[in-house]
Amino acid sequence: MRAAFRGLVGVAVLLLLWELLSNSDLVPPGYIPPPTVIGATLVRLLLDGVFVYDVIASVLAWAIALGVAIAVAVPLGLVLGSVPAVRRATRTVVELMRPIPSVAMIPLAILLFGGGPEAKIVLAVYASVWPILFNTIYALDELDEQLVDTARAFGTSKPRIMATVALPSAAPFVMTGIRTAAAIALIVVVSTELLAGATLGLGQFILTASSGGGRMDLVFAGTVVAGLIGYLVNAGLEWVQRRFFAWGARTGETV
Amino acid sequence: MRRLRSAASGWIVLLVLVVLWETATRIAGSLYFPPPSQIAETARQMWFSGPVSSLFLTDVVFEDLFASVARMLGGWAIAGVLGVALGVLLGRSATAMDYCGPIISFLRAIPPPTLVPVFLALFTLGTPMQLATIVFGTIWPILLNSVDGARSVDETKTETARAFRVSTVDWIFGVVLPAASPKIFAGLRISLSLSLVLMVISELVGSTEGIGYRLLYSQRQYDFPAMWASIVLLGVLGFLFNTGLSAIERRVLAWQPAHRQAALAAGTGA
Amino acid sequence: MSTMLEVTDLGHRYGDHTAIDRLSFTVAAGELVCIVGPSGCGKSTLLRTLSGLVASTTGHVALHGDEVRGVPDDLAVVFQDYSRSLFPWLTVQRNVEFPLKRKVSRAERRARAAEALEWVGLSGAGAKYPWQLSGGMQQRVAIARALAYRPALLLMDEPFASVDAQTRFELEDLLLRVRREHDTTILLVTHDIDESVYLGDRVLVLSKSPATIVANLKVDLPAERDQITTRESDTFVALRAETARLLHGGGTVRPRVQADPEGVAARFLAAERAEQAAQASKRHAAQN
Numbered sequence: 001m002r003a004a005f006r007g008l009v010g011v012a013v014l015l016l017l018w019e020l021l022s023n024s025d026l027v028p029p030g031y032i033p034p035p036t037v038i039g040a041t042l043v044r045l046l047l048d049g050v051f052v053y054d055v056i057a058s059v060l061a062w063a064i065a066l067g068v069a070i071a072v073a074v075p076l077g078l079v080l081g082s083v084p085a086v087r088r089a090t091r092t093v094v095e096l097m098r099p100i101p102s103v104a105m106i107p108l109a110i111l112l113f114g115g116g117p118e119a120k121i122v123l124a125v126y127a128s129v130w131p132i133l134f135n136t137i138y139a140l141d142e143l144d145e146q147l148v149d150t151a152r153a154f155g156t157s158k159p160r161i162m163a164t165v166a167l168p169s170a171a172p173f174v175m176t177g178i179r180t181a182a183a184i185a186l187i188v189v190v191s192t193e194l195l196a197g198a199t200l201g202l203g204q205f206i207l208t209a210s211s212g213g214g215r216m217d218l219v220f221a222g223t224v225v226a227g228l229i230g231y232l233v234n235a236g237l238e239w240v241q242r243r244f245f246a247w248g249a250r251t252g253e254t255v
Numbered sequence: 256m257r258r259l260r261s262a263a264s265g266w267i268v269l270l271v272l273v274v275l276w277e278t279a280t281r282i283a284g285s286l287y288f289p290p291p292s293q294i295a296e297t298a299r300q301m302w303f304s305g306p307v308s309s310l311f312l313t314d315v316v317f318e319d320l321f322a323s324v325a326r327m328l329g330g331w332a333i334a335g336v337l338g339v340a341l342g343v344l345l346g347r348s349a350t351a352m353d354y355c356g357p358i359i360s361f362l363r364a365i366p367p368p369t370l371v372p373v374f375l376a377l378f379t380l381g382t383p384m385q386l387a388t389i390v391f392g393t394i395w396p397i398l399l400n401s402v403d404g405a406r407s408v409d410e411t412k413t414e415t416a417r418a419f420r421v422s423t424v425d426w427i428f429g430v431v432l433p434a435a436s437p438k439i440f441a442g443l444r445i446s447l448s449l450s451l452v453l454m455v456i457s458e459l460v461g462s463t464e465g466i467g468y469r470l471l472y473s474q475r476q477y478d479f480p481a482m483w484a485s486i487v488l489l490g491v492l493g494f495l496f497n498t499g500l501s502a503i504e505r506r507v508l509a510w511q512p513a514h515r516q517a518a519l520a521a522g523t524g525a
Numbered sequence: 526m527s528t529m530l531e532v533t534d535l536g537h538r539y540g541d542h543t544a545i546d547r548l549s550f551t552v553a554a555g556e557l558v559c560i561v562g563p564s565g566c567g568k569s570t571l572l573r574t575l576s577g578l579v580a581s582t583t584g585h586v587a588l589h590g591d592e593v594r595g596v597p598d599d600l601a602v603v604f605q606d607y608s609r610s611l612f613p614w615l616t617v618q619r620n621v622e623f624p625l626k627r628k629v630s631r632a633e634r635r636a637r638a639a640e641a642l643e644w645v646g647l648s649g650a651g652a653k654y655p656w657q658l659s660g661g662m663q664q665r666v667a668i669a670r671a672l673a674y675r676p677a678l679l680l681m682d683e684p685f686a687s688v689d690a691q692t693r694f695e696l697e698d699l700l701l702r703v704r705r706e707h708d709t710t711i712l713l714v715t716h717d718i719d720e721s722v723y724l725g726d727r728v729l730v731l732s733k734s735p736a737t738i739v740a741n742l743k744v745d746l747p748a749e750r751d752q753i754t755t756r757e758s759d760t761f762v763a764l765r766a767e768t769a770r771l772l773h774g775g776g777t778v779r780p781r782v783q784a785d786p787e788g789v790a791a792r793f794l795a796a797e798r799a800e801q802a803a804q805a806s807k808r809h810a811a812q813n
Contacts (some may be wrong), residue, residue: 003353010354031376092265093272099493101452104467104486106459107474112287180445183364187392191368191456203369210372223369230364411609414578418602419624419674429623433614510614512656 033217042221055225057200061117062189065124066182073129073181074174077136078162081170087137098134102127102188110196120192120201127188128181135177139170172245179237186230202226289480294487297480302488315469323465324492326382327454330389331447338394338446339439342401343431352402359398367392367453371460385457392453393446400442404435437511440504447500451493466492527589529554529710530575530678535584537567537574543735544570547584550729550738552678554589557704557711559721562731563772568714571736572682575712576602589677601671605683607663611655611670617642618651621670628674641673642666644703661692665699672703681713685720694752697724701750718772722764723750730771740771 015035021027022034033041045051080087080094102123113119143166151161193203202222209218273291280290302320305313345352367388374387408431416430432439458467466485473482530552537544544567552558562568573579575586577596586593588600601624604610611620621638629637642648645665655663664684671679684700685693697720704711715721721728722744730740745760755761 003356006350006353007357010356010358013354014358027377032373089264089268092269096269096490096494099448099451099497100486100490101448101455101493103452103455103459104470104489107470107482108287108486111474187366187368187452190366194368194371195456195459206369206372210375214376216373216376219369219372223365223373226369227361227365230366231361234360234364409609411604411606412612414573415602415604415610417578417596418576418600418680420596420598420627421624422627425623425626429626430612433612436614510654 030214030216033220037217038220038224041217042224045218045221051205054200054202054205055229057117058189058193058202058226059229061120061201062124062182062185065121065185065189066128066178068121068125069128069132069181069185070178072125073132073177074136076129077133077174078140078166078170080133081137081140082162082166094133098130103191106192106195109192116199119196120189123192124185124188128185131180131184132174132177135173135180136170139173140166142173143169172241175237175241175245179234179241182233182237183230186226186233190226286477287479289483293480294483297478298484298487301481301484318464319466319469320488323454323458323467326385326457326465327389327450330386330454331393331443331450333386334390334394334446334450335397335443337390338397338442339401339432342398342439342442343405343427343435345398346402346405346435347431359395363395363399368456368460371457375461381462384461385454388457389450389453393450396445396449397439397442400438400445401435404438405431407438408434437508440500440508444497444500444504447496448493451489451496455489527554528552529556529589530712531585531587531590532575533585533587535571535574535586536582537570537579538582545574546735546737548736548738549584550741552710552712554710555708556726557701557713557724558727558729559725560712560714560729560731561718561721561768561772562714562716562736563733564716566731566734567736568716568731569682571731572602572680572712572714576600576680597677599675599677601674601676601679603664603667603671603679603681603684605686607660607667607687608655610667611663613655615654616651617647617653617655617658617666620655620666621673624670624674637673637675638669641669644672644707645669645699659692661688661696664688664696668696668700668703672707672709677710679709679711681711683715684713686715686717693720698750698752700724705748718765718768719756722746722761722768723752723755728764728768730768740768742768742771 018032019034019036022032080090105123105126106119109119109123113122147165147169148161151165156164189201190203190206193201194207195203202225206219206222206226209215209222277290277292280288302313302316305316345355370391371384371388374384374391378384378387412430412434416426421429454465455467455470458465459471462468466489470482470485473479473485528551532551533549535548536546548571550558560568560571570579574581575593577586577593577600588597591597612623615623618635618638621641622634625634625637639648639651642651645668647662647665647669650658650662650666655666658666664687668684685696688696700711701724703709713721713724725744728740728742728744729738730742731737732739742764744764746755746758746764
């Protein structure tokens, strides 16, 4: 309760300082609009339908990309994590592929897919597969031998062990991977929109606002919305992790 | 011996894949997907056909690669210093964290590329804007992991340090920082991959040099082998930085029991 | 003998809960005093107020005549949990040197640490990390660290409660040897009756929470003690029984067998433990 109050005080103080700063002579007028102006712009934008479409386009692309990445990476991670031979054989390829930043493929994706949603979805999938994949493999490495032996002692079959022992105990780690992936996917979606001159999306909105006469209030409003989406997504996933995977005390690093 | 064999099998699989890639691209004959042999040849001409005096490296290497790497590592280092300093401070003060927590959660959720236009307006095109983008984008994992790490100093260590009246400097550099170091390294590792991503983005948006600029330039010239060479180069860079940081990490965190070292293997990529 | 520690009317309260209530006692220079009390009676709080880690609510603590406010300069503490009190990122040698950084030069630190490690029989282990040592050895490092600090008073908070029985005996004897050789003043807090009698020149018996001092027993055993002969001597057995009675009988010297079934059980357990301890020490003796 006290923490929540202090948090509000912190935000209020920041907004106040920002308001004073942007009205002062320290920054050139118009570069950093005060929060009151940004707030007013934001309200106007949200009432205006077009901006909402942009937001929906970005969020939808992000959600599809994350869903596909989970569907690809979790089964793949389970296979790589539980069949050592396959993992050894693919290690070099994986190690060489994973550091390629997905944003490096933005120019290629623009040519291949144009400004439609396919480009950003494909790139976001590529980017978000890795954290989920690695966390799943890592989770299986951490699997408690005793749990498996217990299940084996009761005559449980291998696929059943996979479903009833390995998957649940891996779940907290996988969730951590998904949270990382969610953050990265959002970055990639917005970047692609920003760079590819997409037809719809938050990134495209910000690009237009900044290039067409430098409407910084619009840019900041878009940024605030992007931040809010990221914040809500992360808070939601954190809640899911706490609610359903609370037994996993060690779930890797903060993302 | 087993490790040798497993490494060998990995390289064999890689070789097979490259051969498959070569065959597939040759058969398909797509303009967008040149065969790897052509990419390699372009890379050689672009970067390794220079005079002996500069170790066969061409001017392009010095202009693009060094500029990019310097910006990336510079931004990452600034974020590292700021993030660790702020993180340790906030981690040792629950009150300060109460006040700043929500602001940090919000700021780190902002996809950094959306701020590129703001940084473009505030700073000029080029290095300052790019540094700002990289620092803003990479500071959060370092900051939050430092907070976590600084918090993790247990009661007994706190009391031991107080009972022996350890000086403030020794307390921070001798107790808090080492206790937080595994977490700090985790944050640094995430941020290093992010800094590569943001370096590329910032160069794609506004730059006249660098790997990202080269990438966009090749695309506009429809020079796809050159574009692919840049993509591969970025992958190699990412791999090298990751390996380098892991080596440093193993050395710095050598005091950790062996089983905890394994936990460091899991990483991220973007 | 001069007074090293003087405690007057010391009390500590957390909100409504009184942890310790008006304690007064003294520790003479060179003395080893054990404070024994039931679990949860506020022993740890007492130790923390004595060391200045926690400010007391009432009363005074004076170390060699100086009023204690905050942690005094020449006081060392050995905590129960060696796995936490040692710094895992420092080698054994550096762990011992660490608190000396404020006080003495680098060369002097090295020399003192090496010397203290020799006292506890860990000369060869200086370059190792704590996790590479057994629990007993880690606690010896913590003791060496405290000794190298050359404290006027060494406070020990259940120092041997986290090691196995045999190691405990070794460490007890090590502590007796070290304090004899180096004339250290020690105040040791424990819940173990046998240990308090075996180690102490005096035993202060605390009551249940809020802790008050029930008795101040002089331990009339020879300075040279031995895990087997001392523990089977009549004096030891009598002192142990008296301490146990005081501890569980709430102050009456005579046992209240009928009225206090909990005390009976506790005494039974204590007797059983003593038996196990005697057996363990025999094993230990047989091994050497």
